Each structure stands twice: as structure tokens, then as C-alpha cells.
Amino acid sequence: QSVLTQPPSASGTPGQRVTISCSGSSSNIGSNFVYWYQQLPGTAPKLLIYRNDQRPSGVPDRFSASKSGTSASLAISGLRSEDEADYYCAGWDDSLSGVIFGGGAKLTVL
Amino acid sequence: QITLKESGPTLVKPTQTLTLTCTFSGFSLDTSGVGVGWIRQPPGKALEWLALIYWNDDKRYSPSLKSRLTITKDTSKNQVVLTVTNMDPVDTATYYCAHRPHCDSADCYGPYFDYWGQGTLVSVSS
Numbered sequence: 001q002s003v004l005t006q007p008p009s010a011s012g013t014p015g016q017r018v019t020i021s022c023s024g025s026s027s028n029i030g031s032n033f034v035y036w037y038q039q040l041p042g043t044a045p046k047l048l049i050y051r052n053d054q055r056p057s058g059v060p061d062r063f064s065a066s067k068s069g070t071s072a073s074l075a076i077s078g079l080r081s082e083d084e085a086d087y088y089c090a091g092w093d094d095s096l097s098g099v100i101f102g103g104g105a106k107l108t109v110l
Numbered sequence: 111q112i113t114l115k116e117s118g119p120t121l122v123k124p125t126q127t128l129t130l131t132c133t134f135s136g137f138s139l140d141t142s143g144v145g146v147g148w149i150r151q152p153p154g155k156a157l158e159w160l161a162l163i164y165w166n167d168d169k170r171y172s173p174s175l176k177s178r179l180t181i182t183k184d185t186s187k188n189q190v191v192l193t194v195t196n197m198d199p200v201d202t203a204t205y206y207c208a209h210r211p212h213c214d215s216a217d218c219y220g221p222y223f224d225y226w227g228q229g230t231l232v233s234v235s236s
């Protein structure tokens with residue numbers, strides 16, 4: 001059971017907008033930055049969002065993220081087949097004194 | 111450009127100690143703010159953070175695995191080494207090392223990993 005809770009799956013059709021949620025607590029999301037990673041099948045994770053809502057260079061602006069209280073969400077607009085991947089939220093937990101990852105959400109493009 | 115590559119045994123026996131080396135290029139662990147972390151992923155499961163070492167030799171460990179982990183750096187060789195003692199079949203996973211670009215007063219310990227190695231699969235079996 002991950003400290004950060006994500007839905008195990010999400011889906012959408014090409015062109016749609018989908019969101020993936022990440023629920024935490026006051027000791028992690030509520031007081032620290034949230035990070036998002038995309039992991040394509042058989043590859044290493046890729047940083048998608050850092051410090052809640054910042055996109056690294058090269059990440060399309062179709063990807064956006066937000067945080068409110070103890071929850072965060074990743075939004076993907078203009079869904080493409082190549083977006084089919086696992087998406088992980090992550091952050092630091094003050095109580096655990098460690099980095100935590102969500103359980104991951106598998107995005108299927110129908 | 112920044113690259114990282116993990117190396118080590120692909121198979122270890124239960125109770126043995128695993129030693130993994132992350133060899134990197136394109137940055138120096140002498141540079142202020144820079145860090146290197148280790149993250150693993152059991153087959154079909156989620157990512158799990160293990161350890162992080164910084165330019166100033168500050169080290170952070172997963173609380174649940176702290177007693178079994180040691181992370182060190184060799185700046186002259188551009189390498190970071192992770193040892194995991196008392197390996198068990200549940201430690202079977204792909205182990206990744208990753209570059210942490212920045213540490214400041216706002217965030218020094220969060221999972222800010224912008225470059226990752228390809229990962230190395232380590233199986234634990236007798």
C-alpha cells in the first residue's frame with residue numbers, strides 16, 4: 001500500500017483530456033513539492049513535472065499538473081497513442097523522512 | 111550531455127550482499143547542489159526510492175531499508191556505489207540510478223531526478 005494513492009488505471013481516446021489524481025497527506029503533498037514521472041513500457045522513468053507544476057524542457061505543454069491541499073493531479077490534453085504509459089506521482093514525506101512514490105496509474109489510449 | 115549507467119551482478123543468492131555501481135558522465139558530484147539517487151522497481155510493481163547522496167556527502171536512505179543500505183561516492187571516478195546487504199528474493203528488481211540537479215532551501219530531498227540510467231535487473235535466487 002503506497003503512501004501516495006493513485007488510481008490503478010485511466011483511459012481516454014485520442015484527442016481527449018485525461019487526469020490522474022494523487023492523494024496524500026499533510027506530511028507529504030500537503031507540505032512538500034510533488035513530482036510526476038512517465039514510464040513507457042520497458043524503459044526508465046522520465047521526469048514529467050517537477051516542483052508541483054513545472055515542466056522540464058522538452059516536455060510538451062499538453063502535460064500539466066496542479067496541487068491543492070493534500071492532493072495533486074496530472075492532466076494530459078490532446079491525448080496521443082504514445083502517451084500510453086505508467087504515470088507515477090512522488091514526493092518527500094516529512095514523517096517518514098524519505099521519498100515516496102505513488103502506486104502508479106496505467107494510462108490506456110483507446 | 112548527462113548519462114548514467116548501472117552495473118553489477120544480474121543474479122545474487124539469498125543472504126548475499128549486492129554491490130551496484132552507477133557510472134556517470136556530463137556532470138560532477140563536486141558541483142554544489144548535485145546528487146545521485148537509487149530507485150528500484152520489482153517486476154510489474156511500482157517504483158521504490160532507496161538512497162540519495164549529495165555533492166557534500168550528505169546521505170539519505172529509505173527508512174524501511176536503511177539498515178541494509180550503504181551509498182558512497184567516488185568523485186574521481188564519477189561513480190556512486192550502492193550496497194544492499196542480506197538480499198532476499200523480494201529484492202528482485204530493476205535498479206536505477208538517477209541524477210538530482212539541484213538542492214536549495216525550498217527542496218533538497220524531494221524526488222527530483224531529471225536523468226536516469228537504463229536500469230539493471232537483479233534477480234535473487236538460490
